[in-house]
Amino acid sequence: MTETSEHDVIIIGGGPAGSTVARYAAQGGADVLVIDRRDPIGTPLQCGELVPSNDEMRRLCPDVPDMDDLFQTPKEAISRYSKTMHVVPPSGKPLKYNFEGLVLNRVAHDEALVELAKKAGAKYLVNHHVKSIEGNTVFLKNGGAKTAKIIVGAGGHNDPLRRDYWNESSLKIPVKFVLVEGDYGEAVELHFGSMAPGGYAWMFPKSSGANIGLGIQRNFSKGKTMNQYADEFIAKYDGETTFKGAGSLPMSGTIKTFVKGNYMLVGDAAGMVLPSNGAGITIAMVGGRIAGQVIAEHLKDGLPLEEYESRWNQQMGKVMRNSKRSFRFGSLLFRLPDWVLNLLFNRLTKGIIWRAVTCRRMLWII
Ligand SMILES: Cc1cc2nc3c(=O)[nH]c(=O)nc-3n(C[C@H](O)[C@H](O)[C@H](O)COP(=O)(O)OP(=O)(O)OC[C@H]3O[C@@H](n4cnc5c(N)ncnc54)[C@H](O)[C@@H]3O)c2cc1C
DSSP: TTTSSSSEEEEOSSHHHHHHHHHHHTEEEEOEEEEESSSSSTSOOOSSOOOHHHHHHHHHOOOOOHHHHHOOOGGGGEEEEEEEEEEEOTTTTEEEEEEEEEEEEEEHHHHHHHHHHHHHOOOEEEEEOOEEETTTTTEESSOOOEEEEEEESSSSSGGGHHHHHHHOOEEEEEEEEEESSSSSSOOOOEEEETTSSEEEEEEOOOSSSSSEEEOGGGGGOSSSOOOHHHHHHHSSOOOEEEEEEEEEEEOOSOSSEEEEEEEEGGGGGOOBBBTTTOOOOOHHHHHHHHHHHHHHHHHHHHHOOOOHHHHHHHHHHHHHHHHHHHHHHHHHHTTTTTHHHHHOOOOOOOOHHHHTTTTOOOSSOO
């Protein structure tokens, strides 16, 4: 650490992970600068926009404390409340589950997280691309540089800190989605089978229209391109397309270590996406809160930064392990022909399938 650092903490990326680190570190008294290449942060949209409600999060992640402080989603960031999830095999006949979800206006959601962090005292430098990091210095593409005692990589799946200092690769699945007009009911849908080989497809209804998309594992696809899979699935729903987007999801689960010296990773940069259901927003925020709190305690009382990993494991270790296991199992299952999957998705397996999607052990052996 240099004495001359301009800031206590620089956070690369002001998405759900980075803005949550910023909020809790600043609340704990740290001088925080968030640098993001986008302006405004959160645009253009790259998301399916579904998150569990706070009550559902309490059920899914029982070891994570104080959900209501962490998730303060304002009304204008919520497009629709849903109470039902349909898990749909290739036959199209859904298994129906009670699930409390919020279909977001993701751009407004991320803006609200920035505002919470600013209110806590964090500063933002937008429209600035971080090129590289050396020692305590963050170098910007436009030629500037900033220094800090602690540097956090929250730049998503292509984070520059992860790229340059973590020699660990993650499986990334390409994802495409559209916003369409129309009325699609109240239930959110997850589809599994050959329409999205090795991944899944979704239809999440909004207050008006829907967010529809899919992700695939390329090595599972049989001679078709990602665009063909996406076009075929989206064509099942009529309604005019108003927006098209794409992105990439890390699906290997968390990486081995989140802390190296005074460098830390969080959110997608650290693999904090539950591979069995693609949930990344709330999980990035769980990681972000832990990282922010540990940073504040480190600066005040010298708490080792590695405490971030221990607290993550206490709060999320079990859920992440179960989710990885379900994803591996699913990857085997979804190589089977559609007619077999149709037989396997039935009333008797309904409970097991739900346990896999919601990151619990499916059976005592797996
Ligand atoms: C198409 C798609 C659909 C998805 N659907 C869902 C869903 O329905 N529900 C769900 O929970 N999750 C979903 N996810 C996953 C979710 O979006 C991510 O897990 C979540 O956004 C992770 O937050 P983050 O802050 O780690 O990264 P991001 O949200 O990616 O934020 C990273 C930030 O870092 C900035 N940045 C990156 N590199 C640099 C740089 N070099 N310099 C400066 N700034 C930089 C970016 O501009 C960005 O603002 C989806 C992902 C995709 C791609």
